[in-house]
Structure formats: structure tokens, C-alpha cells
Amino acid sequence: MRKKWLVLLVLAAFVMTGLTFSGCKKPEYIKIGIIGPMQFLQGRHHWLGAQMAEEDINAAGGVKIGDKTYLVKCIQIDTNEILSVDDAANAVERAITVDNVDFLVGAFRSEATLAMQDIAMDYKKIFVVCGASHTELSNRVASDYERYKYWFRVTPENVSYLVKDSLILLTYVAGIVREELGIQVPKVAVVIEQAVAGDPLAAAANALIPTMGMQVVGTWRPSPTATDVTAELTAIRDSGAHIIYTYFSAASGVPYARQWGELEIPACSVGINVEAQSMGFIDATGGYGNYELTLNTLAPGCAQTDKTIEFYNKFVERSGEYPTYNAGTYDAIWILTQAVERAGTLDPDAIVVEMEKTDYQGAAGRIVFDQRHDVTWGPGFVTAIGTQWQNGELKCVWPYEWLLPGMTEPLTYPGTVKYQIPPWVLEAYGG
Amino acid sequence: MRRYLAYLWREFRGEILVLPGRTILFSATAILLILPLLYPHPYLLRILALTFIFAIFAASWDLLSGFVGQLNLGHAIFFGVAAYASAILNLRLGLPIIITIPVGAVAAVVAGLVVGIPCLRLKGQYLSLATLAFPVILMGLVFMFTEFTGGELGVSGLTRLAPTRLHEYYISAFVGVLSILAIWKITDSKLGLVLHAIREDEVAARASGINTSQYKLIAFCLSGLFAGIAGGLYAHFMRIAGPQSLSMLTSFQAIIWTIFGGIATIYGAVVGVFVLFPMLEVLRVAPEIRLLLYAAIIVLVLRFMPEGLAPWVVDRLERECPRCKEHNAFTRRECRVCGTPLRVPLQKTPVSGEHMSGGEGLSASQEGG
Numbered sequence: 001m002r003k004k005w006l007v008l009l010v011l012a013a014f015v016m017t018g019l020t021f022s023g024c025k026k027p028e029y030i031k032i033g034i035i036g037p038m039q040f041l042q043g044r045h046h047w048l049g050a051q052m053a054e055e056d057i058n059a060a061g062g063v064k065i066g067d068k069t070y071l072v073k074c075i076q077i078d079t080n081e082i083l084s085v086d087d088a089a090n091a092v093e094r095a096i097t098v099d100n101v102d103f104l105v106g107a108f109r110s111e112a113t114l115a116m117q118d119i120a121m122d123y124k125k126i127f128v129v130c131g132a133s134h135t136e137l138s139n140r141v142a143s144d145y146e147r148y149k150y151w152f153r154v155t156p157e158n159v160s161y162l163v164k165d166s167l168i169l170l171t172y173v174a175g176i177v178r179e180e181l182g183i184q185v186p187k188v189a190v191v192i193e194q195a196v197a198g199d200p201l202a203a204a205a206n207a208l209i210p211t212m213g214m215q216v217v218g219t220w221r222p223s224p225t226a227t228d229v230t231a232e233l234t235a236i237r238d239s240g241a242h243i244i245y246t247y248f249s250a251a252s253g254v255p256y257a258r259q260w261g262e263l264e265i266p267a268c269s270v271g272i273n274v275e276a277q278s279m280g281f282i283d284a285t286g287g288y289g290n291y292e293l294t295l296n297t298l299a300p301g302c303a304q305t306d307k308t309i310e311f312y313n314k315f316v317e318r319s320g321e322y323p324t325y326n327a328g329t330y331d332a333i334w335i336l337t338q339a340v341e342r343a344g345t346l347d348p349d350a351i352v353v354e355m356e357k358t359d360y361q362g363a364a365g366r367i368v369f370d371q372r373h374d375v376t377w378g379p380g381f382v383t384a385i386g387t388q389w390q391n392g393e394l395k396c397v398w399p400y401e402w403l404l405p406g407m408t409e410p411l412t413y414p415g416t417v418k419y420q421i422p423p424w425v426l427e428a429y430g431g
Numbered sequence: 432m433r434r435y436l437a438y439l440w441r442e443f444r445g446e447i448l449v450l451p452g453r454t455i456l457f458s459a460t461a462i463l464l465i466l467p468l469l470y471p472h473p474y475l476l477r478i479l480a481l482t483f484i485f486a487i488f489a490a491s492w493d494l495l496s497g498f499v500g501q502l503n504l505g506h507a508i509f510f511g512v513a514a515y516a517s518a519i520l521n522l523r524l525g526l527p528i529i530i531t532i533p534v535g536a537v538a539a540v541v542a543g544l545v546v547g548i549p550c551l552r553l554k555g556q557y558l559s560l561a562t563l564a565f566p567v568i569l570m571g572l573v574f575m576f577t578e579f580t581g582g583e584l585g586v587s588g589l590t591r592l593a594p595t596r597l598h599e600y601y602i603s604a605f606v607g608v609l610s611i612l613a614i615w616k617i618t619d620s621k622l623g624l625v626l627h628a629i630r631e632d633e634v635a636a637r638a639s640g641i642n643t644s645q646y647k648l649i650a651f652c653l654s655g656l657f658a659g660i661a662g663g664l665y666a667h668f669m670r671i672a673g674p675q676s677l678s679m680l681t682s683f684q685a686i687i688w689t690i691f692g693g694i695a696t697i698y699g700a701v702v703g704v705f706v707l708f709p710m711l712e713v714l715r716v717a718p719e720i721r722l723l724l725y726a727a728i729i730v731l732v733l734r735f736m737p738e739g740l741a742p743w744v745v746d747r748l749e750r751e752c753p754r755c756k757e758h759n760a761f762t763r764r765e766c767r768v769c770g771t772p773l774r775v776p777l778q779k780t781p782v783s784g785e786h787m788s789g790g791e792g793l794s795a796s797q798e799g800g
Contacts, residue, residue, distance in 0.1 A: 038718060078718040085675045086481060090474075090712060097474040111673045114587040118670050136584055199577075 029073040030063055030340065032333060033101035035092060035116065036108055038078035042131055042326045046106040048319050049130070049327035050074045052311070053334055063337045066344055072337060075099050081112035088112035092119045102346060103128070105332045110134035121147050124348045126355070128336060129153040130328040135160055138372035149352050152373045154335065155328030155364060156297065157384060161377040163204055165384040166271050166295050167212070170245050172386070172398050173270045173293065174214055176419055177242055181429040189241035189267060190219040191232065191256070193248050201247050209245070217241050224250035233265050242429070246271035246294075254284045261288030266428035268421055269293060270386075279322045282392050289389050291422040293397065296387040297325040297364055301415040302396030304365045304385070309415075311363040322394065331362030379404055379411045390420055449767060451748035451760050456698060459705075460608060467600050476600040480668060482708045483607030485688070488661035489700040490614045492685040495654035497695035498618050500630030501550070501647060504563040506685050508546060509655040511569060511677035513539040513662030518586035518672035519579060528590055532663035539659025540652045547651030551644050554633075566677045573674055585673025592667040603664055610657050615697045617653065626650055630695075691729055693739025702741040 034050040036043030054074045057063065062071045077095045081088035089112070095101045096119070104120050107113040108131035117137060120127035127150060129137065135158045141148040156162065170188070177186045190205045192198040202219055209216050217239040220232040229252070236244060244267045248256060253275035260269055269292050275281055276294040285292075300322070303309050311330060315323040339354035340346065360367045365382035367375055375382050379402065386398030397419040401410040447453045467476055492506045517535035520526045526534075546565050553561050573580040580586065593599040617623055628636040629643050637643050666672040675681065685700075688707055693699025710728070714721040736743035749758045750773050752766035759767050764774050 039722075076718070078715070078721070080722075083680065085669070085671070085673060087711070089669060090477060090481070091715070093474050093477050094712070094715065097472065111583065111585055111671070111675065114584065115669055115671050118587075134584055136587070140588070199574075 028068065028070050030070045030103070030337070030346070031099065031101045032072060032074050032336070033077045033092075033095040033099060033104045033106075034074050034329060035077040035079050035088075035095065035104055035106040036131065036326065037080060037082045038076060039080070040082055041321075041324065042082075042108040043078065043106075044319070045321075045324050045326040046108075046130060046329045047074075047076055048315060049323070049329035050105065050333055052314060052318070053330045053332075057333065057337055064341055065346065072333065074333075075101055077101075077106075079107070079112065079116070081107070081109045081116075085109075085112045085115050089115040089119055092116045096120070096123050096125055101125070103336055105329050105336065106130055106326075107132050108326065110137065113137060117148070117151055121150055124150055126150045126152070126336065126348055126351055128332040130155045130332050131326045133157070133159045133162060138374040141372045141374075149373070150348055152355055152369055153375055154332040154362070154367060155325040155375065155382075157377050157382060158374055162272070162295065162384065163201055164377075166201075166245075166247070167205070167208060168402075169293070169295060169386045169398055170209070170214075170243065170270055171212055172400070172402075173243060173268050173419060174212070176421065177268060180421055180426070181242070183242055183429065184213075186214050186242040187217045187240055188214045189217055189236040189239055189244045191236070191244055191246045191271075192219065192221055193224045193226075193250060193252055194221045195224050195247075195249055198247050198249075205245055214243070222252055222256070224248075224252050226252040227255050229256050229259055230263070233259055233263055236267060237263070237265050241267045242425075243267055244269045244271075246273055248273045248275065251275065254281070254289075257281075257289040257292045258285040259288075260292070261285065261290060261422075264422075264424035266425050268425055271295070276389065277322065277324065277387070279320075279394075281394075282389060287392070290392065291388060291390070291420060293386055293388040293419065295384045296396075297328075297384060298323055299385060299387045299394055299396035299415075302385060302387075303414040305361045305363065307361060308363045325364070328362075328364060331360065331364065331367060334362070335360050335367060379407060385413065385416075386419075388419060390417070449760065450758055452698075452745045452758075455748075464604060467597060471597050473596045476596045478709055478712050480596075480600045480603040481665075482705055483603040484661050484664045484668065485684070485708055486701045486704040487607050487610045487664075488658055489685045489688040489692075489704045490611050490697050491654045491657035491661065493689045493694060493697055493700040494614050494618065494657070495650050496686075497689060497697075497700070498623065498630060499626045499647065499650040501650065502555075502559045502562075503546075503654075503682075504559045504686070505546075505566045505679075505682050506562075506654075506658060507677050507679070507681035508562075508566045508569055509539040509542055509658035510662035510665070510681060511566060511672075512542040513659035514666035514672035514676040515573070515580060515586065517663040517666045518589050521589050521667070522586055523579075528592065528667055532660065532667065535663035535666070536656050536659035539655040539662060541655075542659075543651040543653075543655025544648065546655075547648045550651075551647060563679075563682075566679070566682065570674055570677050573677065581673070583674060585671050585675075586666075587671040587673075589667055589670045589672070591670060592664065599668060603668065606660065606664060610660055611697065611701055614653075614657060618697055622646075622649070687729065691732060691740060693741040693743075696739070696741060699739045699741040703739070706740065 034046055036046035038047060051074060054072045057072045062069045077091050079088035079091045104125055104127040107116055107129050110132045113132035117127060133156050138153060138158060141151055174186050177183055188209050190202060192202045206216055222229050222232050246269055253273040273292060273294040276292045277296050281289050298312055315327060335358050339351050342354040343350040356369060358367060358369055368381055370376050385396050387394050388397045396413060396416045399411045400416050400418060401412050403410040447457050488510055496502050513535035516538035517531040520531045520534055546562060550558050550561050574582055593602055625641055625646050629646055633643050688703035689700040691707055692703025711725055714724050732740055748761050750761055751758055752771055754771040755766060755769045757766060757768045759773055765772055
């Protein structure tokens with residue numbers, strides 16, 4: 001008898017559970033494939049930025065399309081693109097045809113991104129890049145709009161703007177050198193690592209710097225894997241350079257900065273040093289990396305927009321790392337979902353129309369797409385920033401009272417401090 | 432017609448069905464050619480098309496390094512030269528695929544001569560190091576003439592191999608099967624015998640009147656031709672020819688696939704690609720440890736199957752006749768050609784004074800003389 005009751009009880013429990021679950025509405029999802037080299041820092045930051053966007057959007061009620069509400073679901077797609085282009089292309093096709101993602105966000109290496117772009121366009125999937133900087137990607141939109149219109153770039157600025165920004169940063173430092181050291185025509189040593197991307201930069205620097213009221217005293221091309229750049233730095237000291245214009249995309253940026261500080265080379269260092277963007281830079285240089293100035297995207301305490309500091313702090317809290325431009329997936333997903341809401345459909349053609357109307361205050365600036373679906377560069381839109389290590393802390397030092405023709409007010413982001421000339425340089429030139 | 436069909440069936444039964452290894456290869460090829468019609472999933476077809484392309488590439492390495500013993504560590508040069516040549520011809524001159532891929536393959540043959548001539552007098556590790564240098568030199572040229580080669584970014588926006596994925600797959604599959612059969616046939620021909628002799632003992636081959644330099648150059652050119660076909664197909668399939676096609680990773684992939692599958696067999700190289708390349712896709716289920724698992728599987732297979740996966744499987748499915756050296760299915764008791772017993776009972780320990788009788792206690796080789 002007791003057994004019978006037990007059976008009935010279990011049956012009743014099953015029926016109740018079934019009824020409860022049948023009453024629940026299954027949530028519907030917009031699937032976003034986050035593509036990147038997930039075993040590397042770039043991919044990790046793609047993913048972290050995307051996860052933060054997913055949580056924030058879902059917490060705010062999801063994405064409304066007509067009467068329906070969708071939740072955002074990010075799917076991690078490891079493209080392994082740093083090592084293999086085939087792997088990246090395979091991963092993207094798998095994401096589209098097996099995981100059935102609605103959109104693609106991320107990518108880092110330009111060569112692989114071109115291959116992935118073609119696949120995404122074959123399937124008319126909206127693909128928002130947050131990492132690859134080459135202009136060829138956006139040129140394709142201009143040359144064949146109907147095919148490539150589904151492609152957009154949120155970060156970084158394309159490579160030609162990066163060169164422009166780094167030269168503007170050089171002009172800014174040259175102005176301070178003129179003002180504080182009284183040197184009217186500063187001498188510039190160009191130090192560009194032996195990387196492919198460095199070749200046009202070296203050519204541009206040699207051609208443009210003399211037209212900017214400076215004098216080039218020589219060009220040095222250390223190896224990207226150099227562990228010692230004493231020879232180059234000694235030659236620079238002998239050349240009488242007041243400023244070193246740098247480009248280091250690889251690990252050699254660490255020995256360069258360490259030896260520059262250790263040898264107290266009497267020249268301000270300014271340009272691009274990717275290693276100087278990371279949190280562990282000061283430790284890696286044994287503390288000698290102070291005063292190194294590099295182009296960057298975000299910095300602690302620097303508010304390009306109202307959203308920057310909140311995003312920055314949240315990212316650092318979650319990952320223990322400073323966010324790189326790859327974390328722009330956060331803004332990209334917000335932009336994408338808002339365009340979907342405005343379009344009121346998941347039809348890619350309708351979403352493209354809305355994406356083109358984007359005017360969004362993101363963490364790194366105001367994002368508006370140009371005709372090539374590239375992020376618009378300039379004051380009031382997105383620019384890079386200049387960050388300098390001061391007393392072991394990363395500070396934003398540029399834009400600082402930056403005034404371009406046509407601007408009514410000079411631009412300084414809140415939280416920006418003034419650039420500091422290294423004390424040994426001041427001492428050397430009696431500043 | 433009926434007689435012709437009966438003849439075909441007889442040949443098929445006598446040449447293919449008679450050996451498990453050949454039956455498996457035939458069945459796999461048949462499945463690969465029919466499956467896409469039943470399940471034309473674009474991702475599956477993509478992986479299989481690339482697998483066919485890489486199978487040609489791996490088999491071409493096996494031809495040069497496995498059969499002729501010219502250990503080439505820079506095989507990517509042939510692949511890359513053809514990929515770039517096809518890409519530049521297609522993009523800059525607007526030539527169609529039917530021209531760009533063959534011309535790319537010819538460019539790879541020329542690359543074979545360029546690599547082969549200076550390497551004729553080199554052997555062993557010196558040859559390997561010299562071959563390793565060529566893709567590096569070419570990579571330098573790619574970065575020097577960026578207006579033609581696109582530099583770091585490569586040449587992109589090429590014409591698709593075919594308008595649909597199914598067509599792309601069948602082009603890759605047919606070219607793949609034909610190329611692999613051609614390589615197999617070469618190794619089985621008189622030329623193959625000479626190449627084999629050069630690998631075994633070059634001095635002896637020369638002493639027998641073989642112009643080894645000429646044959647080695649032929650091997651470099653043939654290997655270049657097939658690697659070039661793969662390179663051209665790859666460039667149009669991916670719609671990009673970039674520096675990666677010349678990278679060391681590309682060269683080493685061919686070596687890994689071939690050694691994993693079984694070197695100096697051709698079919699081993701093909702099996703290696705068909706196991707390892709799709710396996711890398713299957714391992715996407717565990718992205719964090721994907722490459723680790725991949726490496727671990729290769730190490731384990733090579734630890735327990737040192738001659739490679741395919742020869743290990745064939746050794747278990749087939750038996751070589753000790754007399755005529757023909758292969759037989761493991762189920763056979765006697766050789767299908769000469770009738771020599773293949774399964775001989777264990778030799779009994781002779782009891783003192785007892786004479787061994789007949790052939791029962793003899794090993795097959797003793798019996799066969």
C-alpha cells in the first residue's frame with residue numbers, strides 16, 4: 001500500500017514539474033560569435049569585453065525586436081589566427097554553419113581577417129572588427145559595396161590614422177621640448193623595429209619630420225627580438241638627438257625602454273611601444289620604463305567619454321589586466337544590438353542601414369562609421385591617446401590642450417595630466 | 432558490354448577487393464565522392480576540400496623526401512610560389528583559374544629547379560638546412576616587392592575556385608585523387624625504382640650507370656609540380672595567397688602529416704592528412720587544450736606505431752608472402768599468387784631421436800626455399 005502511494009507521489013511530482021516548465025517561456029537568443037585568438041591576450045580581451053556587454057545588455061532587459069525580447073548569447077570562437085590563416089577561416093565557417101551565429105565580432109590579424117571577411121560576406125553575416133587595423137579591409141567596402149557592406153570596424157583606428165596619431169604625439173612632445181628646454185629645432189632619432197609594418201612608418205617619419213620643424217639625425221632598425229639595444233642607444237646619444245621617435249610592436253620594446261632609462265639617454269622617448277601599454281611593463285623594465293610615452297587606446301582614470309572609467313575599472317577588476325583595443329567588442333556589441341533594435345528585424349540588409357546611422361558614445365570615444373564602414377577619426381570622434389609611465393603609474397598625457405584648425409576649444413580628456421620630460425633629459429639640457 | 436562489365440568486375444575483385452588495405456582506400460574514396468551529394472554541409476565540404484588539397488601537398492613531400500630521400504624542410508616554397516603566382520596572375524592580369532593554377536604549378540617546377548640545382552651536391556642535414564633557407568629567402572622577396580606581393584597582407588580577393596562549395600569540393604577531390612594516383616604511379620614505375628635506388632645507395636646507383644643528378648632534379652621538379660597544384664588550388668579556395676603559405680609551419684605540416692601516416696608510402700601521407708587535418712577540427716570541442724591534445728595524439732601514435740599509422744594498420748590486415756613478396760589478406764592461409772602457406776603452425780620442440788617429418792615443422796621461408 002505504502003509502495004503504491006510512493007509511486008503516485010513520484011508521478012504527481014513529474015506531472016507538476018512538467019506543468020511548471022511548460023508554463024515557462026523559453027528565452028530566445030541572438031547569437032554573437034566572438035572570434036579571436038583565444039589562447040592569446042588579444043582573444044582573451046575580445047572575449048572579456050564581449051562577456052561584459054552580454055551581461056550588461058541582458059541585465060538591461062535584452063534586445064527588443066518588435067514584440068519579442070531576445071537575450072544576447074556570446075559564443076567563443078577560437079580562430080588561432082596568429083598561427084594559422086586556414087584555422088581562422090575554418091573556425092568562422094564553422095561558427096556560421098554549425099553554431100549558427102547571427103553576427104561576428106572580433107578578429108585581430110589582418111591577413112586572416114581578409115580570409116574571414118570573405119566567408120562572412122558569402123553568408124551575408126554582419127562582421128564587426130575589433131582588432132585588425134589594415135586599410136585593405138575597409139577599401140573593400142568602398143570598391144564593392146554590395147558584397148562587403150556587412151563589414152564594419154569599431155577598433156582600432158585604421159593603420160594610416162595610427163601613423164598620423166604617432167606623428168601628432170611627436171609634435172606634442174617637440175612643443176614641450178621647445179618650451180621647456182629652449183631647443184627650437186629638436187633633433188629626432190628614428191628607432192623603428194625591423195618589422196614589415198615599420199617600413200612605411202620609417203619612410204613617413206623621414207619624409208615628414210623635417211617638415212614639422214625638426215631634424216632627423218638618423219634611423220635605427222633594431223631586431224624585433226633584440227634583447228640588447230645598447231649599440232643603438234649609444235649611437236643615438238652620440239648623434240645629439242633630443243627626441244627618440246619609436247615603433248616597437250614586439251618584445252624588444254622592453255629592453256629598449258629598460259636600457260634607455262638605465263643609460264639615461266638624454267632624449268625623450270615617444271611613439272608606439274606596445275609593451276608599454278601592458279600592466280607588467282614597469283616590473284619588466286626593472287622600474288626603468290618610467291617616462292616612456294606610447295600611443296594607446298585607454299588609460300586608468302582617463303575619461304574619453306562618460307562610459308570609459310566604469311568600463312575600464314570593471315575590466316581591470318575582472319581580468320587583472322589593462323584593457324587593450326581588442327576589448328572594443330564591448331562597444332561593438334552594444335552598437336550592433338542597438339542597430340538590431342532600431343531595424344526591428346534580424347535581416348542583415350536592414351541592420352546594415354541602421355549600423356550606418358550609428359552615433360554611439362563608447363568607452364573609447366564617439367563612434368560614427370564613415371563611408372567605408374571604418375570608425376571615424378578625429379577630435380570629437382575616436383582618436384588614440386598618449387600614455388606615459390609616471391612614478392610607476394600609467395597616465396594619459398595626450399590629447400592635452402590639443403587644438404586643430406576648425407576647433408573652437410582645445411581638447412583635453414578628463415583625467416589627463418601633463419607630459420613629463422625625464423629628469424636626466426632636463427639635467428642634460430639645463431631645463 | 433556484358434563481357435566488358437564482367438572483365439571490370441574480375442579486375443576489381445582481383446586488384447582491389449583481394450586486399451583489405453586497398454578495399455578500405457577504395458571505400459573511403461567512394462564515400463568521399465558520394466557523401467557530399469547526400470549531405471552537402473558547407474563546413475564539412477570546406478574541411479574535406481582543404482584535406483584533399485593538403486593531401487596532394489603531403490604526398491608531393493613524400494615523393495621527394497620519402498622516396499628519393501632528399502629531406503626537404505622547406506617544402507612550402509613550392510606551395511607558396513604556386514599560390515603567389517596563381518594569385519598575381521589572377522588578380523593583376525585577370526587570368527581565369529584554368530590558366531592560373533597550371534601556370535602556378537609550372538612556376539613551382541621552376542622553383543624545383545632553382546632549389547634542386549644548388550642542392551645536388553648536398554646530402555643529409557646539409558641538404559635539409561639548405562632547403563630550409565629557400566622559403567625564408569622568398570619570404571624576404573615577398574616583403575621587398577610589396578606592390579606585387581601585398582607584403583604582410585598577401586594578395587587577396589582572388590576568384591573563387593568554383594561558384595558553389597559543392598563544385599569547389601569536387602574540383603579539389605578530383606584533382607586530389609588524380610594527383611595522388613599519378614604520384615603513386617610514378618613511385619610504382621621504372622622511374623620510381625630508380626628514385627628508390629638513389630635513396631637506398633646513391634653511390635651504388637651511380638655505379639650502375641644511373642645519372643643520379645638528373646633523376647634527383649626530376650624528383651625536385653615532380654614534387655614541385657604536385658605541391659604547386661596544391662598551392663594554386665589553395666590560393667583560389669582561400670581567395671588569398673599570403674606569407675603563411677611560405678611559412679615554416681606550412682613546411683612542417685607536410686612532414687608531420689606524412690610521418691604520422693607513414694613515410695615513403697604515398698598512401699601514408701594521404702592517410703596522415705585525412706586523419707590529422709579533420710581531427711584538428713573535431714578537437715575544437717576543447718579549445719583550451721586543442722593543440723595540446725593534437726600534439727599528444729601524434730606523439731602517442733608515433734610511439735606505438737613508429738612506422739606510421741597506415742603501415743601499422745596494413746601490417747595487421749595484410750601478410751606478405753615470404754616467397755613472392757605479394758601481399759595477401761590476413762584471413763588467407765595460402766598466398767593468392769604462388770600458393771605458399773602463409774600461416775604455419777608453431778614449430779614443435781623436437782623430441783630427441785624424433786625426425787621432423789615433411790613440411791609441417793618447417794617455416795614457410797624454409798619450405799619455399
